[in-house]
Amino acid sequence: MSDWIAPDWIAADWGTSRLRVWAIGADGAILDRRESDAGMGGLAPAGFEPALLALIDDWLTPGRATDVIACGMVGARQGWVEAAYRPLPCPPVGPPLTPAPVSDPRLSVAIVPGLSQTRPAADVMRGEETQIAGVLAAAPNWDGVVCLPGTHSKWAEVSAGEVVSFRSFLTGELFALLAGHSVLRHGMGDGWDEAGFDAGLAEGMARPEALTARLFGLRAEGLLSGLAPDTARARLSGLLIGAELAAAKPWWLGRDVVIVGEGRLAALYARGLVAQGVAARRAPAEAATLAGLARARSLALPPAAAGAP
């Protein structure tokens, strides 16, 4: 069924729980895309090359080392090889990339380093820097704020082509822990209630300091007034995102904000910002990742290297 393809290079987004790869043609077109659950979280160092080959073996050309440019937790200390954080301020991606040890001569793997910040608060990112680079690749002279929703959501200020500051929030992980593993799990549904989200958002924004009391309040409302499970789940999401937006106010108030993502989580952040009068633009996550990885490759390799024997 599948046609034989020989990509110019291969893009890889290798997170804690998933591995996604794209075969990229010489003209930059996406020739194919695949993914697996071989995330960094479940792999020992020796497991990375086999996990990658399991997805891309038939994309490789005998006698030639095809470049694989990877971003994400694959470069963490517990990953394939540690790609040391680059300290701010700096462009979101830049040389050198970190080579990963491979035994297959058809492979050449390089990992994009994450970013770190020590002031005004210690913070790190790994993977998001590539998406920020992708946003900048589409608008090189743009200054503004990139919002990256996720397990550990991030707000990054970009100016003159550099990331100058960012801040991470544990919002996504807190939602998963609270909905799945806390006392609140007893009253959580799988569905959604948009009005419940809006109510939680307003509560979280108005009194972010009361978050831990509001959380228990969801349980109490479930016991006392039969709060609908879908409403409880949406309220929880709204409370947490609302508290994040309250704390992140300096990042979005009067700023030009781009939200990376097209899924439901990004839509919730956009909805929250609209409620504050901020019309954030949206950037598709896959396009941002691929543009960022292409940018990282172009900066890292000398011009002749891509075609070298």
Next chain:
Amino acid sequence: MSDWIAPDWIAADWGTSRLRVWAIGADGAILDRRESDAGMGGLAPAGFEPALLALIDDWLTPGRATDVIACGMVGARQGWVEAAYRPLPCPPVGPPLTPAPVSDPRLSVAIVPGLSQTRPAADVMRGEETQIAGVLAAAPNWDGVVCLPGTHSKWAEVSAGEVVSFRSFLTGELFALLAGHSVLRHGMGDGWDEAGFDAGLAEGMARPEALTARLFGLRAEGLLSGLAPDTARARLSGLLIGAELAAAKPWWLGRDVVIVGEGRLAALYARGLVAQGVAARRAPAEAATLAGLARARSLALPPAAAGAP
């Protein structure tokens, strides 16, 4: 080894994870105390009577039904029998207690109902009402605020012998989830660092709205500057308790506060309040529970019942 004892009645504190019982003499003295891990969380309705008998069988007298007065999650909907919440404002304990179904004629079990509040925010408690009653038993005319640290810590305002308002915080459960099950677990020790706690407390008090960002900051500091695991754990505790104290300010500012508990958690709340210039008194938890259960029994039973055949 053990002497035979015939308690006048038996006090039981039956929470989600533990069952604690005390044999009480006719003069109110504690004749014996025992406990097991037969918490409500692991029992089906039919399992409660056997779990209780496993601890107290030799305390019972053939031919006589000994009263067991129980408080805590044993009275939850998923417990032995549901003891419906009593709505505020009301005395912390009061008739009627809820009888639990027993088959052993030597047993008569009654459960203390919890308290509920619908305004200004939905909230519930189950077990803490008994400790509040114990605090009031020692000082019947006292007006003030009772702080009850725990998995779901509570602040209760008491006036003219009634609980008029209270608020619960998910602080303790959040600490357990974050320290044991979030990304922060990678940098958590088993020890403690008092200065780390104080630093977290100050951060949490000063900017409670930034809690979810500060949480991720602990992970970042671990990666970037090798934050000591014991310091990280103490900072996490301080951040969460600090955020609670910030949100609970109306409960303690200029108020007469009693903290129930003699353990480390209660000491941390006391330390946090002292940092704000509030010298809260401490009430031992066991004494409060037993005094509250005795109070519940005295209110629930007609004067002759205790000695009835």
